[in-house]
Amino acid sequence: MAFFEWSYSVIAPGQTLRSELDTSLALSSARPVSGERQYISSVLKESVGSACHIAGRVVSVRKFGGLAFATVRDISGDMQLCIERGRLSERYDTLLDLLRIGSLVGAKGHTFTTRTGVTAVRVDSLMELVRPARSVPVEHTSEPSTGSARSERYLDMMVNRDVLERFKARSQVIATLREALSNRGYYEVETPILLPGDPGSAAHPFTTHHRAFDKTLFLRGTCELYLKMAVVGGFDRVYEIGKVFRNEGSDANHLQEFSLLEFYSAYASMDEVLALCATLVDTALMKYKGQRILDGERGALDFSKGWKCFDISEEVNRRTGFSYRDIVGRAPGYEAHISRMRELLPDVDSPAEALMILFKREVEQTLVGPALVYGFPVASNPLTLENQADPGFLERYYMYLHGQAIADIAAENVDGQVQRDRFDMQSRTRTTDAESLKVMQNKFVRALEMGAPPMVGVGMSVDRLVAVLTGTRYLQDVVMFPLRRES
Numbered sequence: 001m002a003f004f005e006w007s008y009s010v011i012a013p014g015q016t017l018r019s020e021l022d023t024s025l026a027l028s029s030a031r032p033v034s035g036e037r038q039y040i041s042s043v044l045k046e047s048v049g050s051a052c053h054i055a056g057r058v059v060s061v062r063k064f065g066g067l068a069f070a071t072v073r074d075i076s077g078d079m080q081l082c083i084e085r086g087r088l089s090e091r092y093d094t095l096l097d098l099l100r101i102g103s104l105v106g107a108k109g110h111t112f113t114t115r116t117g118v119t120a121v122r123v124d125s126l127m128e129l130v131r132p133a134r135s136v137p138v139e140h141t142s143e144p145s146t147g148s149a150r151s152e153r154y155l156d157m158m159v160n161r162d163v164l165e166r167f168k169a170r171s172q173v174i175a176t177l178r179e180a181l182s183n184r185g186y187y188e189v190e191t192p193i194l195l196p197g198d199p200g201s202a203a204h205p206f207t208t209h210h211r212a213f214d215k216t217l218f219l220r221g222t223c224e225l226y227l228k229m230a231v232v233g234g235f236d237r238v239y240e241i242g243k244v245f246r247n248e249g250s251d252a253n254h255l256q257e258f259s260l261l262e263f264y265s266a267y268a269s270m271d272e273v274l275a276l277c278a279t280l281v282d283t284a285l286m287k288y289k290g291q292r293i294l295d296g297e298r299g300a301l302d303f304s305k306g307w308k309c310f311d312i313s314e315e316v317n318r319r320t321g322f323s324y325r326d327i328v329g330r331a332p333g334y335e336a337h338i339s340r341m342r343e344l345l346p347d348v349d350s351p352a353e354a355l356m357i358l359f360k361r362e363v364e365q366t367l368v369g370p371a372l373v374y375g376f377p378v379a380s381n382p383l384t385l386e387n388q389a390d391p392g393f394l395e396r397y398y399m400y401l402h403g404q405a406i407a408d409i410a411a412e413n414v415d416g417q418v419q420r421d422r423f424d425m426q427s428r429t430r431t432t433d434a435e436s437l438k439v440m441q442n443k444f445v446r447a448l449e450m451g452a453p454p455m456v457g458v459g460m461s462v463d464r465l466v467a468v469l470t471g472t473r474y475l476q477d478v479v480m481f482p483l484r485r486e487s
Helices: 020-027 040-045 091-098 153-159 161-183 224-233 270-289 312-320 324-328 334-344 351-366 416-428 434-448 462-470
Strands: 051-064 067-074 077-084 104-113 119-130 207-210 215-219 237-245 257-266 308-311 371-374 396-401 404-411 455-461
Touching: 040 051, 040 067, 040 077, 040 119, 051 077, 051 119, 051 153, 077 091, 077 104, 091 119, 153 161, 161 237, 161 257, 161 270, 161 462, 224 237, 224 257, 224 434, 224 455, 257 270, 257 462, 270 396, 270 404, 270 455, 270 462, 308 312, 312 324, 312 351, 324 334, 324 351, 334 351, 396 462, 404 462, 416 434, 455 462
Parallel strands: 077 119, 308 371
Antiparallel strands: 051 067, 051 104, 067 077, 104 119, 207 215, 237 257, 257 455, 371 396, 396 404, 404 455
C-alpha cells in the first residue's frame, strides 16, 4: 500500500477528470483525510495534539539513548520528529535507521510541545520515500568565493534555510509586481527573445544561428521596442517580466542573463508613473517585510519619507568641479568646465559622456536612497524625449537604493522622424554592422509612423530589487542557477 494516497492515481477508461473548481465547495470546510500530506506551516497552526501527516527532507538527526529527534524540512518550514523507544518498542531501531541526513521521509503522528516549547510530531509511523545515492552534506557553504553555492544551488537551498527563503522571496516579489500592475489595468504580453537584427543597446548582444532561415539572430537586451509596438497596436497599458541578455563581463554582480520588468503607459503623466513605481517598491517591501523600513549594511531605508531627488549634473559638479549644465547652457566661464573635463578625463571628448562617467565613478555609490536621480543628457539615450522645461536634458529618472539603479523611468519619444535621426546619429558612433542595426530600427520607426500615443516607459531590474529587499550583496545570489564558467 502506498504511504501517500496522492502518490499514485489511476484514471479508469471512461472516467471523467474533474477540475479543482468542481470540488472546491465540498472541500472548503473539510479537514485533510489521513492520506493527504500537509505542509509543515499548516501543521504548526493547528492546535497541539492534532493528527498530522507531513513529508520532507531530513536535515538533522539527534539521538539520546531511547529517544531521537530529527528535523524535517519542506518548502513551508521545519518540523521536529520525535521517535520514542518506549512507544514504538521493537519498531524503534527500524524507524531510527530510516532517519538519514538527506533522505526524504513521510511521517504520521500527533503534535506535542517539547520541554523547550517547540512544537514537534510524536511519530506513529514513518516511511523512507527516497534515499540519496550520494552523501548529502550537513552544511553547505554559501561563501561566494568557493563558487560551490552557485554551481550546486540545489544543495545550497536544501541545507541552508535562509537561501531557500531568499528564493521564495524572489517568487513573492515577482508575483506582487505582476498582481499590482494587472490590478491597475496593465496587460501582460510576451515579446520575442530572438530578434532579426542588432537590438542597438549599448551592451554587446548574444547571437545565435537560425538553421532554417540561414540567418544570424540576436538575443534581446531589452523588451522595449516590441512593447512600444504593442502600445501602437492598442495596448494602452502593457508590461512584460522576462529574461534579457547582454554579452558583457562576468562577476558576482554582473549577469549576462537577467530578469527585467518593463511596462509602458500611454497618455500617462510622468508624475503618475513615478508615483506608481514608488508604489510597486512599497508594495513588494510590505509583502516581504511587513513594514516600510528596510535595514541594510549601508543603513536603514525609510520609504515612508518618500524619494529624495538629485540632479546628476549638480552632484557631479559638487564633487569634481565639472558642470555639464553650465556647458550646455553656455553660462559665463563654461570654457573652464571643458578644461576641467580634460583634466579629469583626458581621453574623453564629449561632455555628455564625461558627465555619465563621472556620475558612475563619483556619485552613484553614494546614493543610499531612496533616491530619484534626473538630469541625464540628451545624447545618453536615443529613445527618450527631451525635457521641454530643461533643454539639453532628457525627461528621464532613475530610482536608486543602496547605490544600485533599480528602475529607469522615461518619457518616450514617439516621433518617427526624430527617432530615425537619432538612430542615424547613434549608428555613426557604433562599430556594429550598420545593416544589422537598421533591421530593428526600421521596424520600430515604421510602427511609430503609424501614430504612437505619448507614453511613459519603465524598466525595473527584478534581480536588483530582490537583492536590496533581501539584503543580498551579490546579484548572482538572487539568481537560482546563474551562468558560471565550468571548471
